[in-house]
Amino acid sequence: MGDDARDDGHDGVGAALLAVRGITRRFGDRTVLAGVDLDVAAGEAVGVVGPNGSGKSTLLRCIVGADEADAGTSVLAGRTVDEREPAIRRDLAVVMDDTDFFPDLSVVEHLDLVARAHAQHDAEEVVNGVLDEVGLTEVSGQLPSTLSSGQRRRLALASAFVRPRRLLVLDEPEARLDVDGVEWLGARLLSEKAAGSAVLLVSHDPALVERVCDRVVRLGPPTDD
Numbered sequence: 001m002g003d004d005a006r007d008d009g010h011d012g013v014g015a016a017l018l019a020v021r022g023i024t025r026r027f028g029d030r031t032v033l034a035g036v037d038l039d040v041a042a043g044e045a046v047g048v049v050g051p052n053g054s055g056k057s058t059l060l061r062c063i064v065g066a067d068e069a070d071a072g073t074s075v076l077a078g079r080t081v082d083e084r085e086p087a088i089r090r091d092l093a094v095v096m097d098d099t100d101f102f103p104d105l106s107v108v109e110h111l112d113l114v115a116r117a118h119a120q121h122d123a124e125e126v127v128n129g130v131l132d133e134v135g136l137t138e139v140s141g142q143l144p145s146t147l148s149s150g151q152r153r154r155l156a157l158a159s160a161f162v163r164p165r166r167l168l169v170l171d172e173p174e175a176r177l178d179v180d181g182v183e184w185l186g187a188r189l190l191s192e193k194a195a196g197s198a199v200l201l202v203s204h205d206p207a208l209v210e211r212v213c214d215r216v217v218r219l220g221p222p223t224d225d
């Protein structure tokens with residue numbers, strides 16, 4: 001066996017669950033991402049930080065297959081990421097800013113549907129537990145459109161936590177959360193790692209990144225060609 005087979009690019013902790021290589025994304029003359037590499041192992045959290053417009057959301061979108069990179073690869077558990085691929089959908093839970101909810105389903109119905117669609121064991125128990133954890137039990141019968149913006153963010157996070165996952169990808173999950181919410185989020189992400197999940201976190205909250213992330217990828221401002 002050659003060295004390449006053991007080269008996990010990651011301090012020898014173990015093979016990376018997520019391996020991202022050479023992601024490049026241009027919009028017109030502007031190169032937003034120029035060959036970004038990163039690895040995330042099971043049980044590890046990696047932060048992506050940088051100023052507004054530096055390409056953090058674009059990077060996450062390319063990694064999860066919601067945007068097409070001009071070059072580069074994103075491989076999750078040995079499979080090239082394609083969000084339509086069932087094996088990828090099973091492993092990957094994503095919380096982006098633009099999370100959509102079913103407009104006619106209540107909070108609890110939405111979470112129940114997500115849990116069952118992903119074949120979560122003990123779906124009802126898991127949903128009730130997560131509802132309680134994110135503080136949405138009292139509004140569980142309401143439609144998403146009737147929630148506050150922070151409550152909607154909690155629902156988006158809850159949607160990721162009611163389903164099985166190996167990699168959690170989060171874009172500014174702390175946005176619109178109150179102080180207690182950010183405290184809860186930090187603890188939750190630490191327990192995700194302890195349970196063996198991998199976390200890829202874009203955040204503007206240095207304290208959250210410091211608390212949760214084992215390593216940080218720093219993006220710079222975009223450049224014109």
Ligand SMILES: Nc1ncnc2c1ncn2[C@@H]1O[C@H](COP(=O)(O)OP(=O)(O)OP(=O)(O)O)[C@@H](O)[C@H]1O
Nearest residue numbers: 027028032050051052053054055056057058059222
């Ligand atoms: N669809 C698009 N068409 C053209 N330009 C785009 C598109 N999407 C993103 N961009 C540009 O790419 C750059 C990076 O945007 P992106 O949203 O990835 O930044 P970010 O680091 O996530 O910013 P923020 O911290 O403000 O969330 C910006 O200059 C943005 O204008």
